[in-house]
Amino acid sequence: MLKDITLGQYYRADSVIHRMDARTKIVGTVLYMVSLFIFNNCICYALAAIFLITVMALSKIPPKFMFRGMKSILFLLLFTVFYNIFLGTGTVIVKFWVFQVTYEGIVNAFYMLVRLFMLYVGSSLMTLTTTPNQLTDGLESLFKPLKIFRIPVHEMAMMMSIALRFIPILMEETDRIMKAQIARGADLESRQISKRIKSLIPILVPLFVSAFRRAGDLALAMEARCYHGGDGRTRMKEMKFAGRDVAAWFVIAGYFGAVIFCGIYFKGFTDYLVAELQTGLELIVAFVKGIG
Amino acid sequence: MNLETKNLTYEYDAGTTQAVRAVDDISISIPSGQFVGIVGHTGSGKTTFVQLLDGLLKPSSGSVYLDGEDINEKKYDRKSMRAAMGIVFQYPEYQLFETTVLKDVCFGPLNMGLSQDEATKYAKEALLKLGMQEDSYGASPFELSGGQKRRVAIAGVLAMNPKILILDEPTAGLDPEGRDEVLGLLKKLNESGMTVILVSHSMEDVAKYVGRIIVINDGKVFLDGDGKEVFSHVKQLEEIGLAAPEVAYLMQAVHDAGIPVSTNITTVEEAASEILLKFQT
Structure with missing residues (x-):
């Protein structure tokens, strides 16, 4: 009964992502997480999603396996959504007691949901493709300057x-x-x-x-x-920086650059979305009233 | 109490691609008062089998019957079953936890619902049987030597006065003297009417003390019979990685050398008298 718990959650497979240097994966994952939090518009999330799906496909890990641990963060997801929808600030739609539903809140709730979801999948991609030993070796090497x-x-x-x-x-x-x-x-x-x-x-x-x-x-x-x-x-398994790691760094840098560009270029996109949502809802309300 | 299994099967990781059948369709019956040895090499499923007997694992299919009642039935009174069946695990000294030897041995009887006085009485009896003297009862079990710890742990099970006693490799890591003492005690307990099931990979131990040998290989019953019968299959035993007792080989060699001794011999004592007999005549 107790023996079923897998160590970390390494999934044995042979893929580019598995063979990649642990340091590349650790730093890449951290950068990816940062990219999820610095910008707040749809286009950036679309980019992040494309990046994530590509890495997932490359890693050869069955998606079923990826989402297996999802249950553990379900509560966190629900709580965040609840908090954003009912306790947000901005243009109020409905208000009762301390709760108020706002347009900005709805959009934010959606963003947070996507963000947390991608954060979870992104970090588990790293632990699924890297053995705990590789991880510690990678961390040791990264923290050596300390x-x-x-x-x-x-x-x-x-x-x-x-x-x-x-x-x-x-x-x-x-x-x-x-x-x-x-x-x-x-x-x-x-x-x-x-x-x-x-x-x-x-x-x-x-x-x-x-x-x-x-x-x-x-x-x-x-x-x-x-x-x-x-x-x-000395080590039995030397960590080596291979061609695939250089390629990975180019991809990561490209991704990061694209996210920054989109973040600045489509800055007003969220406000636009909120406005759209508002007009849409007002139209529906007017329509319902018209029928009444 | 009669113990019986029917088509007993157990799989680890059932339902996955790595499913391993540790116990595969075992149907045997162990009547009250027998001294049974369960022999098999490492990984043959003998430990899983005895855990199934004591209801510590739920069978994937098949059943275990104690006096005709299925022990995995929902309504079955497991508490009284645990009192009737004692199991000593491999390296039992690692289950000691109390502050004194006596308290630790009392743990089982107290769980059975006995009063403190009764529990103490049974505990002292059990400790004496294992050769632990009164002066050590107040000591911490963690201060004892390895062999003494083993004895205290076995006493902890014995103090529950089980009708059936199962021991999983009780002699592993003991010196020859300690081994003979433990096995001798088991023989005595069996003679006083207790059913004893001894799991071991040592044919020597089993051959000397046990009445019936069940050889398990790959989760299946490979051979089942008394010592002489089982050891007459030397070839098959070797094929599954087991060996007959050394004496059996010796007698075979003596026989092959042209001295007409009986090869149907399993203990050193028997061998000695057989050879002496040949020299005297």
């Missing part, structure tokens, strides 16, 4: 990879301990909260004991192999 400020970048990256590696092991361990205690008659399905919390003790104590034991063993094993931190350490 060493000047005496921040132990390598050690932090090592901690992160170890933590990631331990997740499935501890999951398995939990499963085993739970079964053992259930077999000894532990009641894990009680409805009473107090009993439920109490029933966690026989699971948590052995779990912590075993986690510390494993951590101790690992430290010893690392020490026995002369691990001494990051200085002078």
Whole structure:
């Protein structure tokens, strides 16, 4: 039951995006996120959507797999939409108590929805195509300049990879301990909260004991192999900047340039949309009144 | 209590492309009072099988019957089933959690609804059976040696006075002396009427103590019978990555060397008397 949780959410496939250097993907994703937030008009979103769909198609990840985790952000999406529609400012359509529906609010709600959606898909594209280890390696390499400020970048990256590696092991361990205690008659399905919390003790104590034991063993094993931190350490898998990364950088730069251009050139587009929405609604209202 | 399985099947990751059939259509019956060894190499499905027996996993299809009642039935009283069936997992010492040895062993009996006095009484009995003396009962279980921890953990299951005791590799990582002690205890428990199911990959252990051997391979019952019968299939056992006890090979070699000894032998003691017999005559 517990073993079904995938680590990160890496999806094994062979594609350009998968083979790309992790650093390119990390920086590219960050730039993409920024691009979603600096401009506020339809044309830019259309560009972002085209970019996203292209990358998705290149990554060979089935769309079904991409949207599987969507449920987790559903609440956030609904909340944002609700907040924007009912608590926006601008030309008021309907008003009751503290809530007011405005034209700007409706347009904003739509923008936010699209924004969050693309943000989610964009960032999961990165985690789906990059293994957690590649990610930590990429982050380590990107944050290397921080060493000047005496921040132990390598050690932090090592901690992160170890933590990631331990997740499935501890999951398995939990499963085993739970079964053992259930077999000894532990009641894990009680409805009473107090009993439920109490029933966690026989699971948590052995779990912590075993986690510390494993951590101790690992430290010893690392020490026995002369691990001494990051200085002078070479890698088994060198990260290489390949032709595809250069191409990717051109694409990203092109995309970013296009977004900036559209953002400035079509600046008034949102106001235009609001005005259109207003006239449209007024027409409908007039029409309904006319019938009445 | 009689334990029975019918067409028992279990799949991991059922419904996906990576579905693995760990237990495949096993139908066996274990009558009350038997000492059964379940043998198979790593990954053969023996651990999954015993977890199904204790209702810790729900079968994909098929059923487990305890005294004729399906244990996965909705209305079935699982609490009393857990009291009747004890299971000792692999490396059980990792399930210890209480502050003292005695408290930890009491955990099971208390969960069964016994009073503190009764639970303590059963716990002490169980600890004594495993050779743990009174002076250690107040110690923290985490301060004990590996072998002692193992004993306390087994006592924790034994204190529930189960009618059926299932043990998954109880001797893994124990020294030869500890192994003989644990297995000897199981023999004694069985003689006092308890059904004992011993999961192991060690043919030596099983051959010496167990009355009936069930060999599992790829989730299926491969062989089922008493020791002599199972070990007469040496060739097939080797094909699935298992081996007969060393003595069986020795006797075969002695026989092939022209000394007419019986090859139908599974323990060192039997082998010794058989060979001596040949020399005396």
